[in-house]
Amino acid sequence: MPMPEIAADTVERSPVQLRPRDLEAFNEDGAVCLRQVIDHDWIEYLQKAVETNLSNPSEYFTRFTRPGDLGGYVMDFWVRSHTPDFDEFLHGSNISQIAADCVGSAQARFVFDSWIAKYPGTLTRTPWHQDWGILGLSFAIWVPLDPTPEGASLEIVRGSHLWHKQFYEEKFQPEFDSAQTDISNPDGSSPEPMPDIDAKRDQYDIMRWTMDPGDCLIFNSLCIHGAYGNPYMQPVRRYISRWAAPDAVLAPSGKLIAERMRKQSGASFPIRQDALMPFEGDDFPLLPKRG
Numbered sequence: 419m420p421m422p423e424i425a426a427d428t429v430e431r432s433p434v435q436l437r438p439r440d441l442e443a444f445n446e447d448g449a450v451c452l453r454q455v456i457d458h459d460w461i462e463y464l465q466k467a468v469e470t471n472l473s474n475p476s477e478y479f480t481r482f483t484r485p486g487d488l489g490g491y492v493m494d495f496w497v498r499s500h501t502p503d504f505d506e507f508l509h510g511s512n513i514s515q516i517a518a519d520c521v522g523s524a525q526a527r528f529v530f531d532s533w534i535a536k537y538p539g540t541l542t543r544t545p546w547h548q549d550w551g552i553l554g555l556s557f558a559i560w561v562p563l564d565p566t567p568e569g570a571s572l573e574i575v576r577g578s579h580l581w582h583k584q585f586y587e588e589k590f591q592p593e594f595d596s597a598q599t600d601i602s603n604p605d606g607s608s609p610e611p612m613p614d615i616d617a618k619r620d621q622y623d624i625m626r627w628t629m630d631p632g633d634c635l636i637f638n639s640l641c642i643h644g645a646y647g648n649p650y651m652q653p654v655r656r657y658i659s660r661w662a663a664p665d666a667v668l669a670p671s672g673k674l675i676a677e678r679m680r681k682q683s684g685a686s687f688p689i690r691q692d693a694l695m696p697f698e699g700d701d702f703p704l705l706p707k708r709g
């Protein structure tokens with residue numbers, strides 16, 4: 419495995435503080451795009467980390483495109499514990515400071531991470547979905563590793579985290595058992611299938627951003643989000659870390675996270691899908707705000 423050329427502790431950490439208007443957008447719209455807050459040395463570091471991981475994928479590596487499809491859409495999960503360079507980034511960069519600002523606390527709970535690469539010509543889209551599994555404030559920090567035009571960037575339905583509705587996407591989220599509801603829908607109903615947003619795009623307030631390396635997009639996990647493939651000539655890669663407030667707990671719908679917890683702590687660890695479990699163990703550290 420090639421060693422990264424820069425040592426994590428030699429990379430400077432840029433001070434960054436979310437402004438009141440950033441927090442307002444995060445709370446009200448469900449997402450905020452911060453411009454040029456991640457050092458470019460760290461972006462290079464992450465680009466290399468993705469390539470290192472790609473040459474030795476984890477058991478969670480997934481290819482969404484099928485043989486014969488144009489382009490390629492691939493991702494790997496829980497990469498921090500598989501490829502230590504991601505861990506270096508999480509501990510050495512200002513990312514935990516950004517996360518802690520979002521929860522208004524001195525620390526934020528790191529939950530898991532992933533990267534996604536979509537190669538030129540990919541038609542396969544990231545379907546509209548919500549990220550379930552955590553009860554309490556939780557969000558993703560989506561860090562583009564390549565220039566990412568609007569047409570390949572993440573799209574978010576403004577304010578959909580406040581609808582108090584759970585939607586599932588049957589093909590993309592087969593692990594979600596529709597009985598595992600986290601939120602009481604206002605009408606007391608169960609999670610419902612995701613509406614066909616693309617068929618009625620004009621009826622939704624869809625936010626999207628052209629993004630460059632150094633930017634990041636923070637979005638509430640309950641926001642409906644999705645993305646096109648990659649109709650451009652260059653690959654688009656992103657590193658996504660998922661965070662929660664220190665007091666957030668694993669929700670009934672967090673089956674994938676619970677399975678991971680069980681795997682890490684031995685076969686005797688119970689998956690109690692009926693209960694709300696605290697996040698435990700080295701996989702889910704509380705990372706301090708710094709800077």
Ligand SMILES: O=C(O)CCC(=O)C(=O)O
Nearest residue numbers: 534544549558645656658
């Ligand atoms: O970047 C993408 O295409 C999808 C990211 C996403 O849906 C997520 O992180 O939950």
